[in-house]
Amino acid sequence: MYAVLDIETTGGKYDEEGITEIAIYRFDGEKIIDQFSSLINPEKEIQPFVKKLTGINNNMLRNSPKFYEVAKRIVEITENCIIVAHNAEFDFRMLQTEFRRLSFTFNRKILCTIKLSKILLPDQPSFNLGKLINNLGIPFTNEHRAHGDAKVTLKLFQLLLEKDSKKYILKKNIQNLNPNKTPTKYLGIIDKLPSEMGIYYIHNTNNEIIYIGKSDNIKKRVISHLTGFKEKSLKIQNEISNVSYSLTGGELISLLKEQNEIKLNSPIYNESMKFRLFPIGIRIDFSYDYPNIIVEQVKKDRQYLCVYKNKKTAKTAIFKFINGTINKESISDYRKKINAFCRSFEYQSRNFLLIDKGRQSGEFSFIYIEDNKFLGYGYYELNHQIKTKDQIESRLIPIEDNLDTQKLIRSFILRKKYIKLINLQSKD
Numbered sequence: 001m002y003a004v005l006d007i008e009t010t011g012g013k014y015d016e017e018g019i020t021e022i023a024i025y026r027f028d029g030e031k032i033i034d035q036f037s038s039l040i041n042p043e044k045e046i047q048p049f050v051k052k053l054t055g056i057n058n059n060m061l062r063n064s065p066k067f068y069e070v071a072k073r074i075v076e077i078t079e080n081c082i083i084v085a086h087n088a089e090f091d092f093r094m095l096q097t098e099f100r101r102l103s104f105t106f107n108r109k110i111l112c113t114i115k116l117s118k119i120l121l122p123d124q125p126s127f128n129l130g131k132l133i134n135n136l137g138i139p140f141t142n143e144h145r146a147h148g149d150a151k152v153t154l155k156l157f158q159l160l161l162e163k164d165s166k167k168y169i170l171k172k173n174i175q176n177l178n179p180n181k182t183p184t185k186y187l188g189i190i191d192k193l194p195s196e197m198g199i200y201y202i203h204n205t206n207n208e209i210i211y212i213g214k215s216d217n218i219k220k221r222v223i224s225h226l227t228g229f230k231e232k233s234l235k236i237q238n239e240i241s242n243v244s245y246s247l248t249g250g251e252l253i254s255l256l257k258e259q260n261e262i263k264l265n266s267p268i269y270n271e272s273m274k275f276r277l278f279p280i281g282i283r284i285d286f287s288y289d290y291p292n293i294i295v296e297q298v299k300k301d302r303q304y305l306c307v308y309k310n311k312k313t314a315k316t317a318i319f320k321f322i323n324g325t326i327n328k329e330s331i332s333d334y335r336k337k338i339n340a341f342c343r344s345f346e347y348q349s350r351n352f353l354l355i356d357k358g359r360q361s362g363e364f365s366f367i368y369i370e371d372n373k374f375l376g377y378g379y380y381e382l383n384h385q386i387k388t389k390d391q392i393e394s395r396l397i398p399i400e401d402n403l404d405t406q407k408l409i410r411s412f413i414l415r416k417k418y419i420k421l422i423n424l425q426s427k428d
Contacts, residue, residue: 002027002111003081004157006150007091008054011047013195014220018042019067019094020056023150024077027084029161032154036077037147039064054144067098078108086129086153088112100187113156120163129153186226189243193219196359198247199257202269205241211269214258218245232269249365250356252412253377256367259408260399277404278307280314284338289331291338293318298403305345306410307403345410347372351424353386354413364419367409368392374401374409389424 008021019040026034039056041064051057074095085091088110099106114127124132133140133152136159142148193200200218202211202225215221222243225236248254262273281304285292295314298307308314321341329337347369354367358379366386368375378395380386385395399405412418 001081002029002084002157003078003108004084004150004154005078005091006085006146006153007094008056008144008146009050009094010042010044011050012044014217015097015223016195017094017097018044019098020046020050020054020061021146022070022074023146024074025150025154026077026081027154027157034077036070036073037150038070040070041066056145068102071099071102071104075106081108083108083110084113084153084157085110086113086149086156088114111157113153113160116160116164117156120160129156132156186240189240190219190223190226193222193243193245194247195219196247197249197251197254198245198359199254199261200243200245202236202240202267203242203244204239207242209265209267210239211236211267212258212262212265214248214254216251216254236269247359249359249363249379250418252354252356252367252408252417253365255408256377256399256405259404263400276307278309278407280308280311281403282306282308282314282318284342290334293338293341304403305342307407347410348413349421349423353392353422353424354409355419355422357419366392368396369409370424374399374405 003024004027005022005024007019009017009019011017020042021037021039023037024035025032039061041061043066046056046058046061083092083095089112092108092110096106117124117127117132121132121136124135126132126135129149129152130140130143133156136156138152138155138159140148140152195217197216198218199212199214200222201209202213202222204210211225213221225233226240228234228237246257248257259273259277262270263275276298279298281296281298281302283294283296283302283304285294295311295318298304306314306317308317318341321344350369350372352369354369356365356367358364358381363379363381365377365379367377376396376398378386378392378397380395386392413421
């Protein structure tokens, strides 16, 4: 027995969306034996792009039932069914989220018609529902409305069932996707987490930090740890007791803070980041007439112009800047080129603030560079709060300056991934 469904939502941050419309067809493999369709009042605003896409607006939903008023009907019509949907992970997650808000665990097996279509209809140019249906010649009305999308998903599923003559593909692709598995263990951990940018710290029962991570959506990332099947995820699931977090506002501060705190705390499941983010360095040996550019594993007693993930990216950076060969240039010209190459890795100012968004509306963040050295980051709300060195330092959260931080900061400056750069007067 199958429950073929489609859901429309408000849009918004992961795990904070609400359902605005749902349509379900209970299907026995040959015919529809029950159906349910309804608009839902999500009790929250619909995102503008969703309004434009679906045509559903808040006025239409004002007198519609709230989810808890239709929850029993949804449970009944999907009872003992495999849920079928186009991008089933999304629709199933939305149902689980709504039921979780009602303190009810909703478990079903699922089938995704996108995945099945890629196996059974591999020659199709697109697996977007609208384009796929059109290419298959299936009539499609009321696109991006739950009842219309669910009906064509049912027609698509019937076609897939016919094509799956050996039936092994259906069996293989049935998944027990349950983001709320063992909810009594994880629900309290997940619910308190924000869907915002920041750093999160996973603790064991001894309150030791076993993993530090960054994400633009902390809740979503932690859920991925708790539902993953890779070795590290399984170890975290076995040991997790609590998750704490720190909002950061911007991506650069997240990256700087993450690498610094992993080095300071050495969590057992951050093995790959305990030492260096960028292990390959470029340095110049000036002892030759033609200075030698060296690409090597970073060593503590050496000075490097810049660091990279691997030798390939390091060599690409060199070839991009150094045109021609030493045989074609005089020693003087080549040294000038090398000196220019070295200067290309310097900050554009010795003293500056790099301004980006803060953790909340009306707040900004800053990265502080003094004498070409990164000193740390901070937050402010009004410009006069960072007018003097004392004011900057009073708000500063120190972070060690190292090759990794220099690389991250230069990368963001090069890509202009900040709001503005404020040059500060030199101390000289």
